[in-house]
Amino acid sequence: MTLQLRRSAAVLGPGALLLTTLALGSLAPAQAMTTGDVSRDCVVADAHAHDEAAAARGGKHVRDHRAIDTLEQERIERDFQRRLEQESLEQERRPGIRAVGATVPVYVHVMRDANGGGDVTDSQIAQQIAVMNTSFSGGKSAEAADTGFQFTLAGVDRFNNTQWHQDKQSATYRKQTRQGGANALNIWLVDFDYLGIATFPWDYKRNPGIDGIRVQYTSLPGGAAANYNLGETATHEAGHWFGLYHTFQGGCTSTNDEVGDTPAQSSSTTGCPEGRDSCTLPGLDPIHNFMDYSYDSCYTMFTAGQATRSQQMWTAYRG
Secondary structure, X not given: OOEOOOOOOEEEOHHHOEEEEEEOOOOOOHHHOOHHXXXXXXXXXXXXXXXXXXXXXXXXXXXXXXXXXXXXHHHXXXXXXXXXXXXXXXXXXXXXXXXXXXXXXXXXEEEEOOOOOOOOOHHHXXXXXXXXXHHHOOOOOOOOOOOOEEEEEEEXXXXXXXXXXXXXXHHHHHHHHOOOOOOOEEEEEEXXXXXXXXXXXXXXXXXXXXXXXEEEHHHOOOOOOOOOOOOHHHHXXXXXXXXXXXXXXXXXXOOOOOXXXXXXXXXXXXXXXXXXXXXXXXXXXXXXXXXXXXOHHHOOEOOHHHHHHHHHHHHHHHO
């Protein structure tokens, strides 16, 4: 079986829980993944591929999820702005220097099967934290912004449970294993039909027990998910955890992802197609942005606008 990887769009889970997913498509057993297991064109342009993308955004092939519509996005932005205004008033009452960004404690939960399959090494986990620190500090490109966030490994635990390894009973296992408060990033490493799934910060108060990101364990540095094994899946999902949308959120619209310096794009990117321009609005598609769906090797940057939004989201929901 050929392993085909694709990154899906932002979706909203049951009970109004916001999630985002990165879909893996037809998934062979994880132990069988090798570099030669991926066969895919650089740019997805055929009708079947668009049908797949639509399904990944909450169609019939994805259960218990729905896309974030315009009204939902507007509601989120109103709440976000209200919180920022409240914070500003509070700062006026208690003036002082407020730090930009933060050091984020990271708890990694390795969900192995009953026989210990699906494990990752301590070295891979350390490399994953290093990748995120480089990416969030703007270290991959002279054009990249420093978001102000750094990550420090706060703990690692390992569980042998096949159901959990396969991301079944996910709400249960997350509530049983999650550590820290709103400022703590929990990463669950599992084997499922996605590259990753993340919760957004505005859902923490509603359901703190499941807050965090789930990541395909083969996407860690040195893993077997070809084209997606440099550790940037966790970067992408952490971007959502900080409150960033996909760069193609809403399609070719002026609102788009609520960030002014990411050019609008009509659809997600596959591979690293230089010069791609899917939208009639100004600017080429931001294929090197961590919040698109490019290959890991194509990712190089967050923008200054994304850095500001993530910092403001932190203040509003996690700080």
